[in-house]
Amino acid sequence: MTSERSAPPTISEVAAEAGVGRSTAARTLGGYGYVSPEVRERVLAAAERIGYRANALARSMSTGVSHTIGVIVADIANPFFGGVVRGVSDAARARGFDTLVISTYEELAEEVAAIDVLIDKRVDGIIVSSAALDAASAGHIEQARAHGIPVVLVDRAVPGVELDAVVIDNRAAARDAVERLIAAGHRRIGFVWGPPVEERPRRRREMVDLAARNLWTDGERLQGYLDALDDEGIVFDADLVMVGPKTEEHALAEVTRMLALPDPPTALFCTETDAMTGSLRALRDAGLRVAADVSLIGFDDSSWAAVMEPPLTMIEQPMRALGSRAAEVLFAAIDGDGGPARLHTLETRFIERASVAALSSR
Numbered sequence: 185m186t187s188e189r190s191a192p193p194t195i196s197e198v199a200a201e202a203g204v205g206r207s208t209a210a211r212t213l214g215g216y217g218y219v220s221p222e223v224r225e226r227v228l229a230a231a232e233r234i235g236y237r238a239n240a241l242a243r244s245m246s247t248g249v250s251h252t253i254g255v256i257v258a259d260i261a262n263p264f265f266g267g268v269v270r271g272v273s274d275a276a277r278a279r280g281f282d283t284l285v286i287s288t289y290e291e292l293a294e295e296v297a298a299i300d301v302l303i304d305k306r307v308d309g310i311i312v313s314s315a316a317l318d319a320a321s322a323g324h325i326e327q328a329r330a331h332g333i334p335v336v337l338v339d340r341a342v343p344g345v346e347l348d349a350v351v352i353d354n355r356a357a358a359r360d361a362v363e364r365l366i367a368a369g370h371r372r373i374g375f376v377w378g379p380p381v382e383e384r385p386r387r388r389r390e391m392v393d394l395a396a397r398n399l400w401t402d403g404e405r406l407q408g409y410l411d412a413l414d415d416e417g418i419v420f421d422a423d424l425v426m427v428g429p430k431t432e433e434h435a436l437a438e439v440t441r442m443l444a445l446p447d448p449p450t451a452l453f454c455t456e457t458d459a460m461t462g463s464l465r466a467l468r469d470a471g472l473r474v475a476a477d478v479s480l481i482g483f484d485d486s487s488w489a490a491v492m493e494p495p496l497t498m499i500e501q502p503m504r505a506l507g508s509r510a511a512e513v514l515f516a517a518i519d520g521d522g523g524p525a526r527l528h529t530l531e532t533r534f535i536e537r538a539s540v541a542a543l544s545s546r
Contacts, residue, residue, distance in 0.1 A: 193236040202230035252282045253514060254302035256312040258290045263457065264484045264503055265313065268338060271507020272311055279515055281308070290315050290399075290430075296324040303327070309334045309514040311507075317397060319344030334517035338510040340400045341527060348517070350510040350528045354401050357499050357532045358408025358455065359415075361481045364534075365451045366416050369543030370479060374442045374449035375409045376435055377402060377459040378426040385427075388420040402430075405455045405483070424449055426459070435462025436469075443470050443478075450543055451479040457486070460496070475541040485535050494538035502530050 199209035204223060212219045212227040213236070219227070230236075255272050257265040265287075273283045284305065288294035292315045302310055310333055316322040322345050328335050337349035365373050379385075379394040379402075392410065395403040406425075413420055423445055426438040435458060442449050443466060454460040460482040464474070472478050475494050482489065485498035509528055516522045 193234045198231045198236045202227045250306045252307045254284045254307040254310045256286050256298045260287045267503025268507040271504035272511045275508045275511035299324040309518050311336050311338050311510045313339045316342045336510050336514045346525045348513045348525050352532050354404035355408040358405040359411045362409050362412035370451040372449045374452040375425045377455040381427050386422050432458040432462040435459045436465045439463045439466035454482040457484050475539050480539040496539045497537045498535050500533040
């Protein structure tokens with residue numbers, strides 16, 4: 185009668201099975217130091233025979249390498265961040281690295297806790313889409329770097345923080361989209377997903393100041409909207425900018441408010457998926473038709489946008505490419521080949537469909 189093993193096999197048992205010293209087995213299984221090909225093959229075969237499984241944390245403590253990177257995003261359920269994570273994980277897998285993903289739900293406190301977790305896990309590098317607004321709120325990122333962990337920003341830069349950041353040109357993409365609406369004859373253009381403040385700024389200067397103190401992506405897109413209005417000499421109207429909580433429900437409320445204005449918007453520029461869905465609900469509730477009554481352009485193209493009726497005109501971000509480029513930059517830093525911090529800017533694509541109509545044609 186055989187008894188079941190009560191504890192997993194140890195390195196010492198692998199060494200005995202392979203007929204080598206414990207230090208040789210440890211070097212082989214830990215992936216460090218020199219071991220001849222013949223001995224390496226013998227040790228690995230012995231480990232497989234007796235069912236040895238390496239303890240990743242113990243290995244990282246002895247070698248300083250965990251072959252794991254951490255990714256921190258606002259919400260993995262968001263298709264945009266899902267695409268970014270896919271790009272990171274594909275690149276990591278090709279390098280033989282595992283990926284740990286943590287969602288923070290856009291809460292800075294959750295991001296700080298996530299950094300602590302990844303430091304404790306002894307990851308080799310971190311990619312983060314940060315909720316920090318400036319250097320003063322990014323001390324947790326500096327903490328990771330103080331532990332010798334390279335950090336790369338993705339989707340968002342953090343003003344005042346000298347780190348590589350892989351982004352798109354949000355300001356230029358927003359400016360181009362709004363200019364296309366203006367070219368179609370629209371001058372009353374709503375901006376959906378503005379500053380998260382309770383009191384609506386009335387002056388353009390105040391709105392610019394808020395944009396500079398907002399989450400980097402949101403601030404850049406708002407500035408692009410204002411740029412396009414300025415280029416065409418269109419007077420800024422604070423009532424056409426959404427303020428308050430960044431949720432689909434609040435976007436619905438704010439667009440409903442805009443549509444009830446004495447001079448309502450004839451077009452909407454939506455800078456997030458939830459902003460678009462909230463806007464669509466508001467139009468439906470008001471009995472208005474997309475394009476025929478109100479034109480729409482959105483950010484973050486998706487499969488559902490193409491099957492809407494009419495299909496929605498969107499700005500496509502290179503989600504997977506953002507993730508894979510961020511991973512490439514991070515691995516260069518891990519390998520000691522990183523250079524001075526810089527902004528790595530990827531191109532967007534404007535996908536013209538049927539949700540924009542010329543104002544004169546109505």
